[in-house]
Amino acid sequence: MKAISYRRYGGPEVLEFGEVRDPKVGPDSVLVRVKAAAVNPVDWKAQAGYLDPVLDAVFPVIPGWDVAGVVEQTGPAVTEFQEGDEVIGYVREDFLSRGTCAEYVAAPLRTLARKPRNLTFEQAAGIPLAGLTAYQSLVGALRVGEGDTVLVHAAAGGVGSMAVQLARHLGARVIGTAGEHNHDYLRTLGAEPTVYGEGLAERVRALAPDGVQAAFDLVGGDALTTSTEVLTPGGRLASIADPAVLGLGGAYVFVRPDPADLQDLTDLAERGALGVEVSATYPLEQTAEAQQRNAEGHTRGKIVITVD
Known part of the structure; x- marks a missing residue:
């Protein structure tokens, strides 16, 4: 699959766009075909090595923790989702490696909830983190x-x-x-x-x-x-x-994945109590530019990566 990745810590200059190996889908995981992935300050901070004291990096690392997409495959222990379901996720694991700035991500079940039906994939990707x-x-x-x-x-x-x-x-x-x-x-x-x-x-x-x-x-x-x-x-x-x-x-507060909390957010969005302002979108291959804009600060709402 195509993805953005980095093989060493650094700034936007370490990001590469190209082919990486397809993710493996574990028993309690779901393979998500990524439609959109939001950019967060933690992405470029982790990439710079700021989280190295608490999270191991398994290089090459694909950045990104936010995702909105479509279930492509489920692990054998998963009963909550099926192929074709639209989902959102805060796909943070206990190490850096399998992020969401890619065509596919293997997301642990504990990181996912149903996508709000009334939001676009770009808007929905801005909700999780x-x-x-x-x-x-x-x-x-x-x-x-x-x-x-x-x-x-x-x-x-x-x-x-x-x-x-x-x-x-x-x-x-x-x-x-x-x-x-x-x-x-x-x-x-x-x-x-x-x-x-x-x-x-x-x-x-x-x-x-x-x-x-x-x-x-x-x-x-x-x-x-x-x-x-x-x-x-x-x-x-x-x-x-x-x-x-x-x-x-x-x-x-350091946010953690919680499917019940995430489902509450989906419910609020569908009731019109929670919206997402998308200030800019970038194609996957321009993730470095999206990170740079995010790092400048003063962004209204969310910057989102779109994946064809």
Whole structure:
């Protein structure tokens, strides 16, 4: 099959487009014909070697953890899916090797759920990692509920935009930080926008004089510090960007595959409570360019790789 792969750690220059061996389908796995794969910062960070202390790389490595596609074959122990089913997946294993930037991926059953019927493959590919990150942070770590006011940093990005929609679905009021050019977009999601940077604590206090019950940090550093300044007494704090949150009494969230959570996201999408903004698409052979654009930051929604 054709795929993007790399044989050593590095930047976009190490990516190669060409033939690699077809994936083997284990007893509890499903062979997915890839239609689309979303790009996430973790893709190029893993490729640069940042995850080497915790995940072995079995070279050549195919990057990508997000997928939307069609079941081509099921392992002998799989009864949940059959050939022709449309699925989405957060295909993260305990090592780097068999990613989703390819014509096919062998996805463990624990990483998959049914694709939302009302979304395109490109839109659906943007749900798994970003959606699960937001879901597990808001529902699990932050316990967001009716009547809460939630501060979401970087609210126009992939995870942030999901967090805004999920918090609104849970009955919360949302204050979201973003550049001014994304403020109208945040309003369409149901958030009250404000610009990030110096003076953020004062701007949040102007919108929520009594403080916020929960803060979701996707940036780290000053954003994390500001979050502690605007929380109500007993307020909850979670970060996906800065482990220093643990020293502040908050939760550090590293998303994990969960088919039940992923199915909940599919259900929300089909009910119109969760949408995906696709800011750009790239063909498989231009994955390096897609990674570079993602690394520049300030992306609204998701960047997606399409596979013919």
